[in-house]
Structures are given as C-alpha cells and as structure tokens.
Amino acid sequence: MTAHDREHEPEPEPEIETDPETTETGTENESERSGDAGSGPILVPNRILETDAIEPGVVSLLSRASVVLLGYHELPEQTPPGQARLQFEDRAQNRLDELAESLELAGATVETRLVFTHDREQTLNRVADETNCVATLLPNPSMRLEDVLVPLRGERSVERVAGLVGNLLAGLDVSVTLYHLERGDERASAAVLERGRKVLTGRGVDPELIETRTETSRTPVRAIVRTAEEFDAVVMGESDPGVMTFVFGQTAAEVAERFRGPVLVVRRRGDEDGPADDPTVPVERSEDSTE
Amino acid sequence: MDERPDAGDPPATNVEGDQPVIDASMETEDATVHEEGTELERTITLTGGLSIGVGTMIGAGIFVFPGLAAGRAGPAAAASFAIGAVVALLVALPASELATAMPRSGGGYYFISRGLGTVYGTVVGLGLWLGLVFASAFYLVGFGHYAAAVLAEIGIQLSVNPAVPLGVLFGALLTGLSMTGTERAAAVQNVVVGLLLVILSIFLAYGSLDSLGLFGAESTPERFAPFGPMPVISTAALVFTSYLGFAQVATVAGEIEQPSRNLPLAMIGSVVVVGLFYVTTIFVATSAFSSGDLEAFGETAIVEVAREFVGLPGAVAILVAGLLATVSSANASILSSSRAVYALSKDALLPRRASEINLRYGTPHVALGLAGVPILLLTATGQVELLAEVASFLHLVMYGLLCVALLVLRRNPPEWYDPDFRTPAYPVVPVVGALASFGLIAFMDFRSIAIGIGVMIVSVGWYFVYADEITLKGQV
Numbered sequence: 001m002t003a004h005d006r007e008h009e010p011e012p013e014p015e016i017e018t019d020p021e022t023t024e025t026g027t028e029n030e031s032e033r034s035g036d037a038g039s040g041p042i043l044v045p046n047r048i049l050e051t052d053a054i055e056p057g058v059v060s061l062l063s064r065a066s067v068v069l070l071g072y073h074e075l076p077e078q079t080p081p082g083q084a085r086l087q088f089e090d091r092a093q094n095r096l097d098e099l100a101e102s103l104e105l106a107g108a109t110v111e112t113r114l115v116f117t118h119d120r121e122q123t124l125n126r127v128a129d130e131t132n133c134v135a136t137l138l139p140n141p142s143m144r145l146e147d148v149l150v151p152l153r154g155e156r157s158v159e160r161v162a163g164l165v166g167n168l169l170a171g172l173d174v175s176v177t178l179y180h181l182e183r184g185d186e187r188a189s190a191a192v193l194e195r196g197r198k199v200l201t202g203r204g205v206d207p208e209l210i211e212t213r214t215e216t217s218r219t220p221v222r223a224i225v226r227t228a229e230e231f232d233a234v235v236m237g238e239s240d241p242g243v244m245t246f247v248f249g250q251t252a253a254e255v256a257e258r259f260r261g262p263v264l265v266v267r268r269r270g271d272e273d274g275p276a277d278d279p280t281v282p283v284e285r286s287e288d289s290t291e
Numbered sequence: 292m293d294e295r296p297d298a299g300d301p302p303a304t305n306v307e308g309d310q311p312v313i314d315a316s317m318e319t320e321d322a323t324v325h326e327e328g329t330e331l332e333r334t335i336t337l338t339g340g341l342s343i344g345v346g347t348m349i350g351a352g353i354f355v356f357p358g359l360a361a362g363r364a365g366p367a368a369a370a371s372f373a374i375g376a377v378v379a380l381l382v383a384l385p386a387s388e389l390a391t392a393m394p395r396s397g398g399g400y401y402f403i404s405r406g407l408g409t410v411y412g413t414v415v416g417l418g419l420w421l422g423l424v425f426a427s428a429f430y431l432v433g434f435g436h437y438a439a440a441v442l443a444e445i446g447i448q449l450s451v452n453p454a455v456p457l458g459v460l461f462g463a464l465l466t467g468l469s470m471t472g473t474e475r476a477a478a479v480q481n482v483v484v485g486l487l488l489v490i491l492s493i494f495l496a497y498g499s500l501d502s503l504g505l506f507g508a509e510s511t512p513e514r515f516a517p518f519g520p521m522p523v524i525s526t527a528a529l530v531f532t533s534y535l536g537f538a539q540v541a542t543v544a545g546e547i548e549q550p551s552r553n554l555p556l557a558m559i560g561s562v563v564v565v566g567l568f569y570v571t572t573i574f575v576a577t578s579a580f581s582s583g584d585l586e587a588f589g590e591t592a593i594v595e596v597a598r599e600f601v602g603l604p605g606a607v608a609i610l611v612a613g614l615l616a617t618v619s620s621a622n623a624s625i626l627s628s629s630r631a632v633y634a635l636s637k638d639a640l641l642p643r644r645a646s647e648i649n650l651r652y653g654t655p656h657v658a659l660g661l662a663g664v665p666i667l668l669l670t671a672t673g674q675v676e677l678l679a680e681v682a683s684f685l686h687l688v689m690y691g692l693l694c695v696a697l698l699v700l701r702r703n704p705p706e707w708y709d710p711d712f713r714t715p716a717y718p719v720v721p722v723v724g725a726l727a728s729f730g731l732i733a734f735m736d737f738r739s740i741a742i743g744i745g746v747m748i749v750s751v752g753w754y755f756v757y758a759d760e761i762t763l764k765g766q767v
Contacts, residue, residue: 076472076653078626080396081331082323082545083633083655086312087648089329115322117332118546126321126332 037199038163038266040134041066041111045124046099048092048114049073054099057142057232058262063106064168068131071096072115072123081116089114128267135164135235138256138263142232147175149231151224152196157237161266162196165235166203175209176200177231181223182214189214221251225258233261238268303760304639311638313766318394320549335546337553339477343543343623344561346484347536350620351679352569353491354613355433355590356530357576359676362586364526366577367516369570371526372533376566378731379534381724382690383562384714385697387555390541392700392710393767394550397634398541398627399689404638406696408764413754414747415689416635419542421746422685423628424662426535427621428669429678431458434617435670436590441610454590455673462670465622466663469629472652480623483615488564490612495571498600502578513581528734532679533569535686536620537562539627542634551711590675621666628662629655640758677742680735684743687728694725707767 042062044054048071071092075084092114100110111131117123128136150165152158165176178196182189193212201207217223228234236252256263304310316325323331335343352372360368389402400419404412435458442453469476516523537558540547547553576585576596585592591613597605633655636646649656669678698721700708714720732740 077475077477078469078472078629078654078659079648080543080546080630080633080655082396082637083646084648084653085325085329085331086637086646093327093329112328113330114328115330115332118334119332122334123332 036163037159038134038161038165039167041068041131042164042264043068043070043124043128043131043133043136044103044139045070045072045120045136046096046139047072047074048095049088051095051099054102054139055141055143055262057145058137058139059102059106060145060172060174061142061148061168061233061262061264062103062108062137063172064108064170066109066111067103068111068113068127068133069096069100069103070113070115070124070127071099072117072120074120075116075118077118081118084116088116133267134160135264135266138253138265140256140260140262142261145172145174145232147177147231148233148235149177149179149224149228150196151179151181151234151236152192153180153237157266157268158192158196159199161235161237162199163203164264164266166200166205168235170204173209175211176205177211177213179213179215179224179227181220182216184216186214221254221258224251224255228255228259228261231261233264234259235264235266237266303762305758305761306756307639307642309639309643311761311763311766313638313763318550320551323395323545331545333546333548333550335477335543336548337556338481340540340543340547340553340557341561341564342477342481342484344536344540344557345488345564346480346619347539347623347627348533348561348565348620349484349487349491349536349568350430350433350616350618352530352533352565353572354437354593354609354616355429355675355679356533357573357596358585358588358590358592360526360530360573361577361580361582361592363518363529364522365515365517365582366513366573367520367523368526368530368577368582369573370516371523371530372566372569372573374524374527375531375534376562376569378527378531378690378724378727379537379562379566380559381720381727382693383537383558385694385721385724386538386541386690387558387712388710388714389693389697389700390544390554390558391551391712392708394544394547394554395767396543396545396630397637398544398631399538399693400631400634401544402541403689403692403696404763405765405767406700407692409640409758409761410751410754411692411696412638412763413635413640413758414750415692416631416638416640417750417753418685418688418746420628420631420635420662421665422535422682422689423539423624423631424665425669425678425682425685426532427462427624427628427662427666428672429532429675429682430617430621430624431462431666431670432673432675432678433590434458434461434614434621435673437610437613437617440591440594441614444606444610455671458670458673459667461618462621462663462667465618465625466659466666469622469625470649470652470654470656470659470663472654476622480619483619487612487616487619488568490608491568491572494597494600494605494609495568495575498575498579498596499571501600502575513577517582524731525734528683528731529676529680530569531683531687531731533565534562535682536565536623538686538689539623542627542630555712625659625662625666628666629658632658632661638763639761640754676736677739680739681742681746684732684735684739685746687732688743688747691725691728694721694728697721698725705765707765 042065044067096112100112103110115123178193180189180192252265316323395401400416403415435454438457439454540557579596579599588595594606594609597609633646635641645657647657
C-alpha cells in the first residue's frame with residue numbers, strides 16, 4: 001500500500017487534548033500497525049544549477065527509497081520564470097538526469113521534477129503534497145553512511161519515523177541509534193524506544209545494528225545536534241517535542257541548520273498537528289499502544 | 292502579413308534566424324507545466340497583484356495630476372478622472388477575459404499578437420515597452436518634484452530647480468537595483484502600497500468631511516466646469532496615465548496564483564480602488580483651493596492641500612507619501628517594461644539576446660537596460676504632460692486593440708479559447724471600450740499624437756524589416 005492509498009482511510013480524530021482516552025483506540029493505530037507506516041516517496045530537493053552530484057552518503061541513505069528528485073532554480077522577483085527556463089532549461093534537465101541516474105544506479109526508484117520559481121518553500125511544499133512524499137531530505141554533504149541517529153518523540157510518530165528508517169536501511173550495513181529525550185519519565189522513554197526497536201526489526205533491520213540512548217536536556221535542539229556530531233545522518237519527525245515549537249521554531253529545521261550532515265525530516269501527517277506528539281503523554285497510553 | 296493560424300506549419304524565423312519559442316503548456320492553479328515536464332511556479336498572490344496594479348497607478352493621479360488637471364478643467368477635473376475610470380473599466384473587463392483565457396506573461400501584447408496577428412502584436416508590444424518607458428519617466432519627473440519640495444521644506448535653496456536631476460539620479464538608482472537583484476522587493480512594495488492607502492484614506496476622509504462643511508470651514512465657491520465641457524474630456528485624456536497600471540497586472544499573468552480568480556479581481560479591483568481615490572482627491576483639492584491656485588502649485592499641489600487642512604504634519608505626511616508613490620510607480624513600470632521586452636524577444640520580434648539573464652545576479656539585465664536607459668533620457672527632458680500623454684497614447688492604442696481582439700476571438704473562437712471570466716454585457720462593453728480608447732486619443736495634444744504615431748510607424752517598419760515572416764496568431 002502506498003501513501004496515496006492511505007489517504008483514503010478514515011481520518012483519525014485529531015482532538016487529543018480534548019479527549020485523550022478515545023483517540024488511542026481509533027483507526028490510526030490499526031493503520032500504523034499495518035506495516036506501511038513511513039512508506040512513500042522521499043522528496044530530495046536540489047538547487048539544480050549549483051549541484052554537481054549527490055554525495056555518496058546521501059546516495060547510500062536513499063538506495064532503497066522511492067525518490068522524488070526535485071531540481072529547482074530560484075529567481076529574483078524581477079526575473080520571469082519563463083525567461084530563466086528559456087536560458088537554463090537544457091542545462092538543468094541534463095544535470096537532473098545525471099543526478100537521477102546516480103540514484104538509480106544505487107537502486108533507488110526516481111521520479112524527477114524541474115521547477116523554476118520565485119519561492120523555494122512554496123515549490124517544495126507543493127511538490128511534496130502533489131507526490132504524497134512522506135519525508136524531505138535537507139541535503140547537507142555526507143561522504144559516507146555508517147551510522148544514523150534517529151531522535152524519537154511521543155509514540156504517535158514512532159511508527160512513521162522508525163518505519164521509514166526501517167524501509168531505508170533494512171539489509172544495509174548501517175547502524176541505527178534510537179534516541180529519546182527523557183522528560184522525567186523513564187518508563188515513557190523506554191516504551192518509545194522499545195516500540196521503535198520493534199518497528200525496525202519488523203522491517204528487517206538487523207537487531208545487532210540497533211542501539212538506543214536516552215538523555216535529559218532542557219534544550220532539545222542543542223542536545224540533538226551535540227549527539228548527532230558522532231553520526232553521519234539524522235532522521236527525525238517534523239514537529240517539535242511540545243511547546244518549544246512555538247518558542248524556538250521547528251526543531252528539525254534548526255537541527256538541519258546546525259548539523260553538518262544530511263537530515264531526513266519525516267513530514268507530519270494532517271491529523272498530527274497540534275500537541276499530538278507532546279512528550280508528556282501519560283505512561284499508560286504508551287503501554288496501551290505497545291501492546 | 293499573411294497570417295495563418297495553422298499550427299501545423301513550423302513558425303518562420305526573423306532576420307537573425309531565430310524562431311518564436313512557442314511550446315505547449317498546461318496551466319494549473321499553482322504552476323505552468325510544459326510538455327516536457329518543466330514547471331514554472333506561480334508565486335504572486337491576489338494581494339501581490341493588487342499591489343502591482345494600485346502601486347503602478349496611485350503615484351500619478353494623486354500626487355502629480357491634481358494641480359495640472361484642476362488648472363485645465365476646474366473642479367470638473369473630478370469628472371475627468373471619473374471618465375478615465377470608466378474607460379479603464381471598459382478595457383479592464385475584456386482584458387480580464389483575455390487574461391484568463393491566456394494566463395501568460397506579456398499582458399496586452401500577448402493577447403493581441405495571438406488574437407489579431409503579428410503586425411498588431413509588434414505595434415502593441417513595442418508600444419507597450421516604450422509606453423511604459425514614457426510612463427516611468429513621467430513618474431520619475433514627478434518624484435523629482437517631490438524630492439525638490441522636500442529640499443525646499445527643510446530649507447535647502449538651490450540656484451537651479453533640482454527636480455529633473457533628482458529624477459534622473461533616482462531612475463538610475465532604481466534601474467541599477469533591479470539589475471543587481473533586490474531582496475524582497477515585492478514584499479516592500481506591498482507594505483508601501485498599504486501604507487499609502489492608509490495615509491490617503493485618513494487625509495481624504497478628513498478633507499471630505501471638511502469640504503462638506505462639517506467642520507464649519509468655508510468651501511471655495513467656484514463653478515463646476517468654468518472652462519466648459521471640452522477641457523473636461525481633454526483633461527481625461529491627459530490624466531488617463533493614472534489608469535495604466537491595471538494592464539501591468541497582465542504582464543505578470545503567468546506568475547499569478549489561481550489566475551482564473553485573481554487576474555480579474557486584481558485588474559478590476561485596482562481600477563475601482565484608484566478611481567475612487569482620484570475622484571475624492573480632486574473633490575477635496577478643488578474644495579480647498581481655487582483651480583487657479585492649484586495650477587500655480589503645480590505637480591505638488593496636493594501637499595499644499597494637506598497643509599491647508601492639517602498644517603505642517605499633513606504636508607510632511609503627503610510629501611513622504613508622494614515620494615513613496617512615485618517611486619513605487621516608476622519601479623513597477625521599469626519591471627513591467629522589461630517583461631514586455633522579454634515577451635517580444637521570446638517571440639523573435641526582438642533579438643534573443645534581449646532576454647538574456649545575468650549569470651551573477653540572475654536578473655534580466657539586458658531587458659532592464661533597454662527599459663532603464665531610455666527612461667533616463669526621457670526623464671531628463673522634464674516634460675511632465677508630454678511624457679504622460681505619449682504614455683497614455685501608446686497604452687490607449689493597446690487597450691483599443693485589446694477590445695478588438697476580444698471581439699475577433701469571440702466571433703470566431705479558436706479551439707483553445709476557453710476563458711474562466713466572461714465580459715459582461717458583450718458586445719457593448721468591448722465595442723464602447725474600443726471606441727472610448729481610440730476616441731480619447733483625439734483629445735490629446737498635437738505633439739503627443741505625433742510622437743505616438745511616429746512610434747507606431749517605426750514599429751510597423753521594424754516588423755517588416757526584422758520579422759515579417761513570423762506567425763503568432765493563434766500560437767498559444
């Protein structure tokens with residue numbers, strides 16, 4: 001089943017804060033457990049006229065993925081996109097084909113898109129929506145891929161984040177470290193990490209390659225970036241552990257800005273905005289869902 | 292001139308051997324998707340479109356014309372602006388229909404070259420480029436007058452009038468900035484236009500209440516049309532420059548989001564908004580001063596009106612607003628003019644080199660230069676009324692032909708013609724729109740008409756020398 005199919009399933013109730021009891025029993029867990037969580041294409045945006053090649057580490061990370069390779073060229077407001085197309089289309093298309101070929105050689109399935117735009121954000125969001133991408137790669141350079149850090153949050157996103165990691169890395173000789181920022185509740189942390197491990201092994205990742213780690217910190221971005229320094233890539237969910245989102249902006253974007261390697265950001269699904277990923281989830285709920 | 296809308300024939304070349312770049316594309320709400328898959332993102336919102344329209348127009352009607360218009364027509368100058376608004380609206384409706392049928396950049400040029408054929412397209416395209424050049428020079432001279440008034444206000448006395456040199460200087464600065472790539476210029480433009488509308492609304496609301504006698508001040512008794520009806524119409528022809536902006540929305544039609552909804556709203560909406568502001572402005576100005584006084588105040592008459600109502604703070608606020616408004620109009624026109632050059636070059640009616648993009652700044656530097664350099668030369672003449680009328684002339688020719696193009700397309704609609712917006716009261720609106728557009732030209736100054744016709748003759752000559760084999764009719 002693809003991400004597209006999943007869209008047609010009944011939408012789970014989003015109002016977790018008004019009624020936390022009922023939201024746990026809905027259709028979401030069914031679909032999340034059905035084994036397709038985190039499956040779907042990955043958006044890989046490139047500033048096409050300035051990208052010579054996709055770094056080897058990124059190629060390995062994507063070698064089992066279905067990739068939407070987006071080549072874009074961002075223009076100043078006074079330049080009509082059509083005018084830029086006239087001059088740069090051939091070069092951009094050739095470059096894009098080369099990049100696509102390098103991913104295909106590694107085993108990825110690739111669909112290419114070429115866009116001339118005034119607004120990069122708008123283009124990325126539109127293409128990601130149109131192609132039902134489950135994650136976006138923030139492409140920092142990376143020469144090799146030996147270990148990946150996977151910061152996890154509340155249990156809702158675990159299925160998708162760990163599921164995607166499992167799909168990408170199963171069968172590869174890459175170690176995965178599941179990471180959780182503890183907020184004064186060891187049991188909750190342990191439950192999240194255990195569930196993540198289950199998802200990974202379920203997707204075929206060698207249990208020997210899975211590690212877990214917890215940490216306590218009041219500054220999640222700094223903690224994640226510091227820990228990530230030992231790793232070659234980071235895979236994480238889009239939204240932040242809780243209220244901090246509103247104060248400090250999106251964690252993933254900040255991590256991507258400070259971390260030198262590639263960051264794969266798993267997109268939030270429509271039903272998950274708001275405090276669904278709040279780390280202060282009651283323990284019994286985590287236990288429920290790991291059943 | 293043998294136009295065949297037969298898309299099967301490959302398009303012929305111009306004297307340099309270039310062909311028009313015409314390729315099948317599909318328009319969606321968010322992007323233009325070409326056959327081979329390349330997408331062009333649409334990024335201008337309704338606010339952005341309105342801001343282009345209003346921002347281009349508002350500089351002239353309020354901040355340059357009131358004194359000149361009142362001097363010519365007396366308090367009936369308000370009627371002149373109203374006539375201008377009606378003519379603009381009669382053209383904006385057909386233009387909206389054409390724009391939703393062909394939401395491509397190039398504006399009036401594109402619609403006419405596809406609807407009526409290459410020779411009309413060449414005349415209108417070169418006319419659009421030069422019309423915007425004249426308009427931009429006019430705005431810059433207006434800017435110069437405001438800058439000079441600011442200098443006078445803070446007590447700097449110069450032996451020569453600094454208005455024209457300041458206008459040229461600022462024109463050079465604007466062209467330079469747009470060539471080197473300005474960050475977030477559109478966002479700044481939106482804020483500037485919003486700010487202008489707020490300042491003007493407060494000023495006009497106060498002025499209107501005052502003029503109606505609510506604050507007990509005496510209004511100036513004067514006959515409505517002291518010089519008779521003819522000057523009212525000739526003034527309408529002069530001030531029509533204040534309504535040129537709505538068509539500039541169509542020059543970026545290819546970049547506007549949800550074009551079927553936003554293009555008509557932005558074009559018609561901006562004409563209605565500025566029309567109301569203009570008429571109110573003239574009403575307030577002619578209530579405060581006699582038309583003779585207004586004429587004596589010249590280009591910055593509205594500053595004196597504000598001073599009369601609110602004292603020095605009012606004068607300062609309007610001076611600042613005048614600087615912002617004329618700059619925003621000039622800037623928007625330079626950019627639109629460069630887009631007209633691009634549209635012509637893409638269709639091989641101008642050398643391909645004209646649409647080249649600068650590799651360092653990513654800007655269309657040749658097209659911007661082709662707009663900027665003649666603008667500076669014309670600004671240096673300092674001829675406000677002549678610049679305004681030539682700009683109006685060249686635009687009115689386009690507007691008239693636009694209405695004709697609509698009639699031609701509606702009478703015998705090609706397969707691709709499927710507009711989302713349909714002109715109401717067809718065929719009355721386009722017929723009256725065409726007659727009014729061409730009619731207004733007759734009321735212009737002789738020199739303006741001569742220059743305008745000269746530009747058209749050169750354009751036709753250019754077509755026969757450079758590109759008479761090219762067929763654009765129906766090539767969408």
